[in-house]
Amino acid sequence: MDTEAVRSFVRAAELGQLQRAADELGVTQQAVSKRIAGLERELSVRLFTRTARGVELTLDGQAFLPHARNIVAGVDRAVTAIRPGSRALRVDVLGLRSAQAVILHDYWRSHPEIDLDVVTLRVNDPRAAVAAVQADDVDAMFRTITDPAALPRDVQMIRAFDSPLELLVGPGHPLASARTVTPAQLRRHRIWVPGIAPRSEWAEFYDQLTTYFDLRVDAAGPNFGNEVLLDILADSADVATLVGARDRYIWPTNYDVRRIPIVNPTLAYPISLILPRTNPHPGLRAIINHFGSLAPLPDTTWLPSWAATPHRRDGDITPHRH
Known part of the structure; x- marks a missing residue:
């Protein structure tokens, strides 16, 4: 199986447009289309349907996506294993129109030298999302485990911003x-x-x-x-x-x-960042510090009960308070 075709499929699925996927991958839209067409022939299914706004996953495409992500992540880990430090900081922002994506984009515009890979894992169950951090599929993700006692010992969760x-x-x-x-x-x-x-x-x-x-x-x-x-x-x-x-x-x-x-x-809405407890990606520190520069909310602000629960344990990365 052509792993670059699988990578093209994943980015097209996450972005909803072949052209945007091509731009991110540094190839032409025609190249992405050919890769995906070849993958569909190999699998004997249609993975996308075209719409006025771009492409949408078929049911077969939806079923294939999580496995395709695993393939891409496995290839990336294999490359990283022989080229330490070469992989970009990979952060799951949940949605490309979300507040966390907007803030992360603002940070990147001020620091374009940062090698950043923004992804959107379509996982609702926070436990399944945390598993992606534990498996090194992503370096960090914007999710919250509302019961800190349920947080696995090998990850940490910090309050990013409200x-x-x-x-x-x-x-x-x-x-x-x-x-x-x-x-x-x-x-x-x-x-x-x-x-x-x-x-x-x-x-x-x-x-x-x-x-x-x-x-x-x-x-x-x-x-x-x-x-x-x-x-x-x-x-x-x-x-x-x-x-x-x-x-x-x-x-x-x-x-x-x-x-x-x-x-x-x-x-x-309190937004938290989940990352590994040991050896987090070195690029995370500056981003976490950036959250502390955001304007504070009014004193008269309502937050859910878990937002008052400390997330930090000794040895965790700590963001600036705001």
Whole structure:
């Protein structure tokens, strides 16, 4: 099996576009297309379907992806074994539009000499995500084990930063003209967050949020992606959702979707970084220090219960406090 074809498949699956995968791999889009076509012939299945926005995995492609990642990671580990120190710092940001991806990109723009590999492991169960760190598939990942006692001894978890939430609504929503909103104002409105994965850290976050503020968060229906969610919000007079203030969203001008800060208190999602306890990648220290330079949140900020639990053990890397 052509491992470069497998690598092209993985990057195309993670980025959703053949051209972006080609740009990252330093080859032409035609080369990526040929590699994937050859892989499909070898496997006798279709791995992608083409859409107006790029490519999407077929069911066979979804089944093959985690195994393909293992193949690529195994090849990278083999190369690293004979060329110590040659591998880029590999960080899982969960989503390329997430606050952590935005902040990491800002850091890289100021330090372009950093050899950085940004990936998005589509794993909801935090225990499965931690396994990727333990297996050296990634050097660090933005995930949280909400019960520190369940954290394996060979990894550490640090609080990276807290991401304030905003209300996202269309122009016809009753709160569309508000400059800020409070949690109390949200109680009578439907907040739609489709596809909350059971046992995920964000499922626990929304459980605590709704209980504490008596909010109505509707998780019904599958998550068809940000574009579909924005389509629905733009046309709806009663549906809203919550997004991180630093999350990157782009929508057509005619949608007139509004992002409204939540205050009194600010609602924030605590974002942690999981990395090996011993011999972490040397490039992580500077990135962790960068988190400490972020602007602090207001004193009146609500966080879930686990955010008050110390993550650090003696000998762990410690970020600057903020």
